[in-house]
């Protein structure tokens with residue numbers, strides 16, 4: 001090859017190499033817009049191709065040659081369609097401009113080499129092949145063979161000359177050149193790619209490093225790194241502000257160089273421990289913040305290793321757990337309080353499944369925690385709680401409101417129990433309902449108590465009949481219904497005849513049994529729709545509903561009386577009892593329950609007055625009687641204050657001497673409103689109302705004061721008889737009062753005689769026995785009044801320490817005409833004397849009676865024959881005269 005040809009070849013090679021260098025130095029790969037990048041690349045390759053075409057070398061004289069197809073084929077292979085098209089257009093244009101014999105073959109060479117380059121590119125991309133040296137070689141070879149073939153289209157006189165001239169060169173050197181050039185371009189491409197990746201990696205690394213630092217600095221936890229000697233290698237902002245030292249000041253120093261706060265997080269021994277064991281450790285320590293406030297730090301220290309696994313130091317994270325610890329302690333206290341709470345605590349999820357129960361729940365229900373966890377809270381349902389209550393509860397809970405109420409639940413052993421529950425939704429920090437909390441108390445005992453109280457409030461404890469309150473309530477309900485339906489009601493007021501006497505005689509226990517039996521008989525004689533109740537004592541009420549005519553009550557009352565025609569058998573004893581019944585009708589006899597009851601009561605009184613064991617319908621006259629009783633009660637209340645009460649004295653005469661030896665104090669009431677009222681009328685009222693206690697005290701005081709004068713002046717042995725009613729014995733001050741009056745008026749016990757009737761003894765109060773014993777100890781005489789009228793006076797005479805027997809007026813009346821009465825009185829006197837008692841005959845009205853009594857050895861007498869009850873001053877005059885004789 002000639003030197004000029006060689007220079008041309010070198011020139012072509014240099015231009016081809018320049019393509020890669022220029023591409024690199026222009027940084028075309030950095031142009032992000034694809035069309036711009038490919039356009040510029042195409043122009044650059046086109047320019048280089050034109051430069052190659054303008055610097056050919058003369059292969060043989062007259063035959064010029066260049067390496068354009070190498071450039072164009074590599075452009076197709078490396079840069080793709082658009083740059084190759086531009087380069088082809090530019091170089092073909094130049095070739096056409098150059099003209100000559102090879103104008104078309106030269107242009108075809110450019111186009112074919114471009115197509116072969118693009119074809120190889122498509123093949124490599126499609127099959128994802130690597131651009132190896134041998135592929136580059138075959139690309140070069142295929143291009144050269146194509147170029148050689150195209151040479152056959154040269155004019156005939158040149159065709160073989162050219163082929164002969166170029167064939168060895170392009171078949172031997174050009175494929176190798178193409179391969180080498182391609183490899184250079186590939187290497188450049190790889191380097192460019194590696195650089196770009198490195199650049200990107202650096203960017204990522206920097207960004208991530210910044211991000212990581214930012215993150216670490218943003219963390220509230222204290223983060224630090226130390227080397228093996230415990231010297232700081234770095235730390236985050238939180239650590240800096242906690243220790244009060246900048247990172248730059250910390251680096252290279254140990255905790256020994258700083259204050260306590262650093263030691264709280266880690267100390268040298270921790271660092272050594274972590275490094276030696278290569279295991280993380282946790283530690284907690286109390287220290288102080290910069291402002292001196294105490295703070296609890298929890299630190300985690302872990303080793304960090306180099307690539308070879310050698311420990312390089314430790315990394316530590318420490319955080320403020322002061323609030324967490326306080327919260328834990330609060331939660332612990334709270335959970336212990338809940339656990340030990342005396343009430344059951346249940347926490348469920350929103351589906352009602354149990355998540356927690358305390359120990360009280362376990363002990364109350366018998367279920368262990370394990371048995372109920374995850375179960376539906378309805379496990380305790382007994383089926384006895386009304387379903388509406390659960391619906392009401394859920395309606396409240398789903399609205400976020402709390403609910404309280406009672407359930408009748410079932411224990412594990414099947415026992416039913418009452419629970420008072422307060423259930424509330426539990427909200428989380430966002431205000432969302434997450435759980436339900438139930439606080440429950442076993443109120444079974446209270447319920448039973450309530451029911452008992454309710455029962456007691458409505459039912460009579462002895463007979464289990466409705467009591468006054470319930471009976472009146474039912475009457476009111478019946479009245480409403482009767483008013484609506486235009487029917488009538490009969491209210492029957494029942495009172496047992498002489499029950500008090502029977503009760504007192506046979507004792508209260510027997511009395512109670514009689515009442516129970518009587519109640520059963522009454523119950524059996526009315527319809528279910530009627531009501532029978534106990535008003536108290538021996539009083540019952542029967543309410544007959546749905547009457548059309550008043551007469552319909554008549555057979556019912558008759559039937560009730562009939563029930564008691566046969567005797568009651570109690571404890572083997574046959575007891576015959578009768579009833580007095582009063583009937584009031586609604587609406588005729590009253591428009592309120594109390595008015596009807598009052599009027600039925602008046603009618604009952606009338607039955608009593610009419611001889612008992614009978615019934616009477618209420619009449620207006622009865623109302624008058626009842627009103628009278630009411631008036632007496634009202635007026636008697638203040639009779640003492642108004643000085644309406646005074647005492648009369650009836651002398652008691654010694655039958656042998658006919659001299660006054662004593663007197664009986666008898667009370668009189670001259671009411672300013674009602675006029676003179678007989679003691680027979682007002683004493684029962686005073687007893688009934690309890691006013692007798694106050695009045696009796698007045699009698700004792702007045703009588704003892706008055707007679708003390710007579711005793712001191714006229715008769716030292718004078719005895720004053722004072723009546724005591726049963727009710728007075730229930731006064732705890734009775735004995736003290738008597739003693740105090742006797743002492744204060746300078747009297748002796750023998751000057752006082754207390755008259756008690758059988759009724760006092762029959763009440764069987766322990767107080768009576770005790771009181772009588774105390775009184776007799778003080779020398780006070782006790783006399784049995786109205787002897788002979790009661791049932792068992794004789795047995796009482798033996799049982800109690802009586803001093804005097806007062807034979808009742810009813811026996812004395814007829815002793816002069818009735819031999820039986822005289823015998824009775826005679827026997828009484830003998831018996832009394834046999835027991836060591838003195839006898840006073842009451843109601844002596846004639847000399848004949850007096851003489852008979854004297855003959856029968858009666859000791860004393862009182863009665864109109866000797867004197868009616870007279871005022872104190874009159875008796876004083878008599879005593880004066882008697883003494884002076």
Ligand SMILES: Nc1nc2c(ncn2[C@@H]2O[C@H](COP(=O)(O)O[C@H]3[C@@H](O)[C@H](n4cnc5c(=O)[nH]c(N)nc54)O[C@@H]3COP(=O)(O)O)[C@@H](O)[C@H]2O)c(=O)[nH]1
Pocket residue numbers: 650664665666667668678679680683699723724725785786809842843844845862863864865869
């Ligand atoms: N607890 C108290 N009871 C008292 C007191 N004062 C009286 N009474 C009791 O009231 C009942 C009626 O008493 P009174 O109307 O006073 O009748 C007494 C005499 O007046 C009456 N009497 C006396 N002699 C005759 C007579 O010859 N004929 C006749 N027809 N009546 C006569 O008898 C009554 C006395 O009875 P007694 O008490 O049984 O001795 C009466 O039961 C009183 O007890 C009082 O302060 N406290």
